[in-house]
Amino acid sequence: MPRVHSPTSLVTRPELTGTFGMVASTHWLATAVGQSVLERGGTAVDAAAATGLALQVVEPHLNGPAGEVPVIVRPAGGPVHVVCGQGTAPARASVDAVVDLGLDHVPGTGLLAATVPGSFGAWALLVQRWGTWSVADVLGPAISLAADGAPVLDRVEATLQRMAGHFREHWGTSAETYLVGDGPDGVPRAGTRLRLPVLAETYRRVVDAAGTGPHEQQWERARAAWYEGFVAEAVDAFCARTSWLDSSGEAHGGFLTGADMAAWHATVEEPATLDLAQHPGVTVCKTGAWGQGPVMLQVLGMLGALGVGTGPLADAEGREDPAWLHAWVEATKLALADREAWFGDSGDDPPPLADLLDPAYLAARAGEIGTHADLGAHGLRPGAPGGRAPVLPTSVTASWADWCAGRAGAAAGAGAGEPTVDRAGVTRGDTVHLDVVDRWGTVVSATPSGAWLQSSPVVPALGFPLGTRGQMFRVEPGLPASLRPGRRPRTTLSPTLVLRDGEPWLALGTPGGDQQDQWTTVSLVRMLAAAAHGRREGERPAALTPLQAVLDEPMLHTDHAPGSFHPRGADPGSLLVEDRTAPHVVDDLRRRGHRVATADGWSLGRTCVVGVEGGFLRAAANARGAQGYAAGR
Known part of the structure; x- marks a missing residue:
């Protein structure tokens, strides 16, 4: 092993050990949300969903509501499942469609790279099948954080400083959403509050659509509001009627439609x-x-x-x-x-x-x-399985x-790529992650990502940007990762x-x-x-x-x-x-x-x-x- 660690070895944090429940995530507020769910009788599944939705608010430069998430869950006493919350390429997205635009790759920012937003569908399916909590209870912490304001991280401030000029000149809806602070160019200063009132209202409308009754039925109605109702309608109109500068240097609309969203469902797979x-x-x-x-x-x-x-x-x-x-x-x-x-x-x-x-x-x-x-x-050396x-x-x-x-x-352009560690070791951001275990033995591990604030202009009716996971497709036919309608990008x-x-x-x-x-x-x-x-x-x-x-x-x-x-x-x-x-x-x-x-x-x-x-x-x-x-x- 790396070292023989004794109970008195110096570590940055305590070795947490207990018997009731445990949550670990990439932000302290999201962890607190998850633990509060466990304390109020929720399962690890309920806590994971509430934690994941809170992460979209407290780490908006790293993930967002229109992003994606793979989840591995092992219900107490049951088998291990994978919930795939990776949305697919739109029906109009293909190699030929991208080439016809004069491009040899899917841009790293903007609407062309949008796939079906999979995160909400994955959390909904997870709680519907293995959880116990209502839509209002699971979404409550995220709504509160968005409405009342989460503390701005220093990296959120730094990200907005880099993007402020681009927002002001090219992505006005993002400027209206995020450049609402008292710093230069309206950038919120670290330690101040960033309120996202439109996002809070979007989630309130989802709660209203979910109604009351058995939680399984609530989550089905919430899913319908997202993928067939007002959320899908807003996405459809935004992609069809607007064009925005992306990392290609040109302005483009999007391939994504409401029909694409209605046709998609999160899936449960074997690991x-x-x-x-x-x-x-x-x-x-x-x-x-x-x-x-x-x-x-x-x-x-x-x-x-x-x-x-x-x-x-x-x-x-x-x-x-x-x-x-x-x-x-x-x-x-x-x-x-x-x-x-x-x-x-x-x-x-x-x-x-x-x-x-x-x-x-x-x-x-x-x-x-x-x-x-x-x-x-000798280049890459793949094998011949x-x-x-x-x-x-x-x-x-x-x-x-x-x-x-x-x-x-090569330059990726403002907001392009995934915000991660660069080759000099400088951390520009990341994705997010969470793990939860409850006293009954259910365990959940999930890595939400995508639709970070620097990825794409905000959909004004919804208060969040779309994702750009489509950039991971290859614009070349005949490859496992080639761009194909209805397929998942290799995440x-x-x-x-x-x-x-x-x-x-x-x-x-x-x-x-x-x-x-x-x-x-x-x-x-x-x-x-x-x-x-x-x-x-x-x-x-x-x-x-x-x-x-x-x-x-x-x-x-x-x-x-x-x-x-x-x-x-x-x-x-x-x-x-x-x-x-x-x-x-x-x-x-x-x-x-x-x-x-x-x-x-x-x-x-x-x-x-x-x-x-x-x-x-x-x-x-x-x-x-x-x-x-x-x-x-």
Whole structure:
């Protein structure tokens, strides 16, 4: 394990342990909302939905009501499910439609990139099927925060400062919504209140439409108001009747219609899973290959084939062994190459997930990992699962070195891409994340994102912008991630649920775009090693996995593979580590050929986690960003 943590080890936050319920999220107010639901008799499902809706208000630069969310839920005593809240491409959106506009990609901002807003439908379905609370009770905290005003984070102020000129000149509805403070250009100052009265009224209208009666019927009526009623009507009119400057440099309307929204429903799916051979009884659950979740499963499978995790990750003095980090980085490169070749919502020809997760395939892939870093001299190296020949986008295969060099410095435009950590380690923002466990044993992990305030102009009748997840589609036919009507873009959103002996053990995740499964995998491997170490050493049963201490460990990631967001930059062979990383680790990784750069010591990732262990409920939240908190009793 990374270190032998004792109960007196210095950590940034307490190791939260209790028996009633636990919530962890990327904002303290959202965590408080979730815990208040548990205290008033709600389940983890009710608390997760209320937390997620509150996050849209308190972190508007990171997610919004028209965004998307994948949710992994394990109801008490039941099987694990994935609720897919990723909306699909509009019926009029296609490769030809984008090319006819003179574009070779879907812009990173504006209306062309809008897919069906999936977040509300996912929360509605989740509570309708496994929750107990009414629409009014679940939406109440978000309405209150929007109407009364949430405190402006310093990063919200910084985001609005960057966007103020663009809002004033090009997106007037966004200026009217957000530039209502007393700072320069009307930017609200950090620590002041940002009220969103139109959003509050939108949610009040949804509550009114839901009416009374059994909560299942309420949520069905609320869903109808969103996808077939006044919300869909406002979206339809806005996309059809207005045009706005986007990151292409031109003004465009949108493909999205009310009919697209009415035709879409959130779905419940089985998770992609992997049993960890090096940790008997442990099963990791992720979304399917319409997201990047199986990247984690592939990496864990390759590490298992290499024997990583069967012993401590540190020497007798507690110094972390660089060899496992090298193996993890190289396995990540191979898994991300598979993501580029195989992952996506390709409809009639789905990704060969069973072959991608086959132990023999992963062992063969692990055999490709050498003693030195892959610097990308031979391009990406996807595998051939089941003997199938991989197909990469022509923009990647034509000239890998030239493509990477050209994209490395490419500008994405104001508000484009996903607001995450840049290649210098500077945090521009993230997505959001939440995890909840209740006293009955229900566990929820969710990663909401999209429709952040800098993504698209505000729909004035609703008080929020649309999302831009369509930018993740490839404008090239014949690929798993190609733009197709009615298909889901290949999302980066990636919650995680871990079972031990068939019961929930850990639920975790982080914001961070393409880095999500990197940061979460590193933390999970460290937790697995710590737990295995405790069992091997024969510690008393009360010894618990040091969740908070693991989250506080130095983090790292690679930008070797193309990013999922325009301009899809790549930096082959790169490895970004926090400057708290031990010098012997950095020196060793450099000797192995990795192009190591350092970032601020508390900048990479914002992982949250809840757990069930030793008869207790557990929780921890990342100190990075100074926003995330866990709570429970």
